[in-house]
Amino acid sequence: MSETRAFAARTIRLLLVEDHAMVAEAIGLALDQAPGIEVVAGAGSIAAAVADAGRTRPDVVVLDRRLPDGDAVAAIGRLLAAAPSARVLVLTGEATASVAARVVQAGGAGLLLKSSRLRELEAAVREVAAGGVVFAPGLLPGVLDRLTGRVGTRLTLRERETLLLLAEGVTTQEVGRRLGVARNTARNHVQHVLEKLGARSKLEAVAIARREGLLD
Known part of the structure; x- marks a missing residue:
């Protein structure tokens, strides 16, 4: 057996x-x-x-x-x-x-x-x-x-830029203005960052990013 x-x-x-x-x-x-x-x-x-x-x-x-x-x-x-x-x-x-x-x-x-x-x-x-x-x-x-340290590699360049702006505490509208994209596009970037980091909010995404060393 x-x-x-x-x-x-x-x-x-x-x-x-x-x-x-x-x-x-x-x-x-x-x-x-x-x-x-x-x-x-x-x-x-x-x-x-x-x-x-x-x-x-x-x-x-x-x-x-x-x-x-x-x-x-x-x-x-x-x-x-x-x-x-x-x-x-x-x-x-x-x-x-x-x-x-x-x-x-x-x-x-x-x-x-x-x-x-x-x-x-x-x-x-x-x-x-x-x-x-x-x-x-x-x-x-x-x-x-x-576990393999690949969290950061899943973010595109635009998503990394979005994450850095979120760490500054800016709004989605401000993310769009700073990146030079439409508000809906900025909202999509923010949503992709949250999904890839497994976060339910912008604050949690930033907290995860800090813990994973993505903002260093």
């Missing part, structure tokens, strides 16, 4: 980390009723999750990104130190390639939106338990670009 089939034949032990009681109850009940999955513990904070991980040694940790005692992505290393064989799947309300790359760099196995259906979460749990990785649709190219 192959390693993957052997793993599929045994129960996946799961630690659920979610601080909202109703959400935790709904997810926990759904996953616990899924064939081959057992929710062995539930925690509502990073500290409790680390303790439970060490005590129960789960196969998979489903981890809410924002918890009362901090950003859970930064705590992935602590969870893996407590349970070295665990695979960590992060749940988040908003997903960007930048956050997904942080998850990978921290040792996580994936990032899924909280808006995903329960059957999608169940499938993701099975995938990461079997050694795979799972990301919300559309994130993987941006993750690879960040």
